[in-house]
Amino acid sequence: MYGNDVIDPNDPLNAAETPAYDEARQHEDRRDEVGGGFDALIAADQRIEPRDAMPDKYRQTLIRQIAQHAHSEIIGMQPEGNWITRAPSLRRKAILTAKVQDEAGHGLYLYSAAETLGIDRAELLDRLHNGTQKYSSIFNYPTLTWADCGAIGWLVDGAAIMNQVPLCRCSYGPYARAMVRICKEESFHQRQGFEILWVLSRGTEAQREMAQDAANRWWWPALMMFGPPDSGEAASQGHTAQSMAWGIKRFSNDDLRQKFVDMTVPQAQKLGLTLPDPDLRWNEERGHWDFGPIDWDEFWRVLRGDGPCNAERISQRRRAHEEGAWVREAANAYAAKHVRSQESAA
Amino acid sequence: MTAGSAPSPEAGSAAYVLAVADDAMVYAQRLGEWLTNAPQIEEDMALANVSLDLLGQARALYARVGELDGSGRGEDDYAMFRDERQWRNVHLVEQERGDFAREMARMLWFASYQHELYAAQLASSDPVVAGVAGKAAKEVRYHLDHARHWVLRLGDGTDESHRRMQAALEWAAPYVDELFDDHAAAVTAVEAGLVARLPSELREAAQGRVEAVVSEATLTMPDPPTWRSRGGRDGIHSRPMGYLLAELQHISRSHPGATW
């Protein structure tokens, strides 16, 4: 449905459609010459595989990061899942259902990647449910209108892809391979989100207002998805330097945020939507878009649990898990019985 | 389709295809409610798959209804702009989402019914109906298999799951007869060669499938229920239907004439 003269399907709309993605996917295996030591592999930009020895802190860092990513996919099903029964056309309903289903698949795929590091999914889900592991704060904002499904695809999937394309080169093999596959699907999501807004912004007055309102509400939280700034008052020292040294992280938060702004502002112009930042202007000298200050107090507040939907997201997730406990127990009991009866028949 | 006059063959065919489409549409809508609510993530995905298959069947069939009834209406005209009395689905698919055992009881019956139904449409005189049936027959085999596996696991799992699965079969029982009623549009459709068999002629095979699963799952078939649902094919629905439509339709109806 891009048969119009303004959206060119060959024009990259997100980072997974740029050469950066193809480059990030290229991996030259030189393990034979490099040898198997962790430091040598990292120094030579080679992949660490599950069977390799690795420092415990590297393992723990990856478990935390991959789990948080998996949890984000699972919690991220809710804001849009909320619209499946209300999608305004059957075509949109089908696309949205498939998208939310994809996110479930991403969650499963990432939990499997985390399991290669020696932890199981049930344990990780417990940590999500009891709040000891986090998910992306963006999903603590509500989806108030249909246009929010468009804004999430365009901005939230778009920002996620910007973060994830460099992870296709992550030093940990299973995570890097998961990212290659996931980025491709996120790219469809981002296009679909853009297309929702494209149609709305060319629709009735009420539809245009809906689209603008969604862009107003999602723009700043999307910029926060890249994490706190690398320097200045709001910076959190965190794990950035170590993750860079280990080849887990490749670009700073601010670099990725700038790339996202640079890619997205022209798209907003094509959509005819105004981004809610009076300081947004092209800086000829820098060759980048300047943008205004981000409200980091809001970021930290939502991260600490005081966002509009934190409590709701976790309680829905817990309820589904608890209400399903008897089903999972039945499946285990059935499997155990049938293993036994197969053994006694053998 | 004026009341009182005999319907033309095309209008009769349209009414039949509409009933098949409405069953699929309404069940797709109910299954969509499971996403983010399923007992495990694999099941979120599986139920979404079934929902998408049924939605695809409904969309293809609605397009055909718009040709057969001469109105030229599209899929969203049927899904979003008809009132409750104009819907032709059975009551089974409109019932509110219950526990997972109820969903598997409903899916087992519905997929068993659809399995026979689409088989009887493979040689349909209508090429679109035959084409949809060819694709849907494969999809329904998966739905049936999925429901069967869960009914086995729940029936022969723990005491609690056995009790819940048995209760779910009892819950579904009053809605089963309606699937196999020979409603007027189905009679016309058989005469027109649109489908090879009447609903009542699908029952033996469909019920045989259900009974085989139930007994393998160490469950028992419920006693004949004391009441049965009626009226879906004439647009007489049960209480949950109006709420389902309110949710399905409200955005489109709030913006008449808009495209999405």
Ligand SMILES: [Fe+2]
């Ligand atoms: Fe995803």
Ligand SMILES: [Fe+2]
């Ligand atoms: Fe996505």
